[in-house]
Amino acid sequence: MxxxxxxxxxxxxxxxxxxxxxxxxxxxxxxxxxxxxxxxxxxxxxxxxxxxxxxxxxxxxxxxxxxxxxxxxxxxxxxxxxxxxxxxxxxxxxxSVKQIKRPKPIRKEISVDNEFNKRIPTYNNILCEYKVLLESYKTIFKPSESDDDLHPLFVKAITNLDRIDYLMSMVNGTTEEKILVVMDYGKEIVNYEKIIRTIKSRIA
Ligand SMILES: [Zn+2]
CATH class of the missing domain: 3.90.580.10 (Zinc finger, CHC2-type domain)
Incomplete structure (x- = not known):
C-alpha cells in the first residue's frame, strides 16, 4: 500500500x-x-x-x-x-526488489481487452432494454390532471432517462468512452439488467 x-x-x-x-x-x-x-x-x-x-x-x-x-x-x-x-x-x-522485477501484467491487459469486446454489445442491449422499460413507465404512469402526486415510477423514468441516454452515448462512443463505461459503470449497467430480469420474471 x-x-x-x-x-x-x-x-x-x-x-x-x-x-x-x-x-x-x-x-x-x-x-x-x-x-x-x-x-x-x-x-x-x-x-x-x-x-x-x-x-x-x-x-x-x-x-x-x-x-x-x-x-x-x-x-x-x-x-x-x-x-x-x-x-x-x-x-x-x-x-522491494521483488516489486521492481515483477513483470508487466500483459496477460491482464489482454483479458481486459477480451472482456471489453464482449461487454460493450451486452451493455448496449441492456441499456436499450432498460430505456424501453423507462419509456413505458413514462407513458403508463404519466400523471393525469387530477393527480396531486407523481407516481414514483414516473419520477424514476424522468430522472433516469437522461442517465441512460448518456451511458448509451458512451457505449456507442469513442474507445476511450467505452473503456470508461466498462471500468466505471459496469456494475451500474449489470444492476439494470437485474431489474429487467426481475420484471420479466414477474410478467412470465
Ligand atoms: Zn475540459
Missing amino acids: NIFKDVKQAVDTREVAEVYGLEVNNSGMAICPFHDDNNPSMKVDERYHCFACQADGDVIDFVANYFELSKIDAAKKIAKDFGIEYQSVGYKKHK
Whole structure:
C-alpha cells in the first residue's frame, strides 16, 4: 500500500472535487475547470473525464491539476483535508526488489481487452432494454390532471432517462468512452439488467 492507493480507496473524485468547490449536477456533470467550458462537459464520479478537452484521470490527477501540484503533493493534500491515514510518505524506499522485477501484467491487459469486446454489445442491449422499460413507465404512469402526486415510477423514468441516454452515448462512443463505461459503470449497467430480469420474471 502507498499513499496513492490509500487515497484512491478512501475517496472518489466527485466528493473531493465538490468539497474543493466544483459544482456537480444531478447527472454527475460539471463545468470543466481545465478548459474554457460553458456547458458542463466533465463527467465526475470515481474518476473524471471531460468530453470537450479530454482531461481525464483519477482523484489525485484532478487535485494535482486543479491546484497545480505534483501528484505526491496532491495525494498528501487530499489525505490531510479528508483525514485519510496512509502508510508511508517515502513510498519509493519501500519498493522491494521483488516489486521492481515483477513483470508487466500483459496477460491482464489482454483479458481486459477480451472482456471489453464482449461487454460493450451486452451493455448496449441492456441499456436499450432498460430505456424501453423507462419509456413505458413514462407513458403508463404519466400523471393525469387530477393527480396531486407523481407516481414514483414516473419520477424514476424522468430522472433516469437522461442517465441512460448518456451511458448509451458512451457505449456507442469513442474507445476511450467505452473503456470508461466498462471500468466505471459496469456494475451500474449489470444492476439494470437485474431489474429487467426481475420484471420479466414477474410478467412470465
Ligand atoms: Zn475540459
